Amino acid sequence: MPATNHDPHTWREIAQTVAIGARIQRKKARGKSTRALEKRAEEIAAKAQAREAARRKK
DSSP: OOSBTTBOOOHHHHHHHHHHHHHHHHHHHHTOOOHHHHHHHHHHHHHHHHHHHHHHHO
């Protein structure tokens, strides 16, 4: 179930994305690569978009 009517993400996906964002900021501060974390955040968003698109087609 989406967090709001205007957002395809569930509360869990929002929490995961925020946590990933915090990890990205810590890694950037240390000068480390963040590519894998950014990819994971994009996958979460894509999954939510696809789920909501499928739900709207019904």
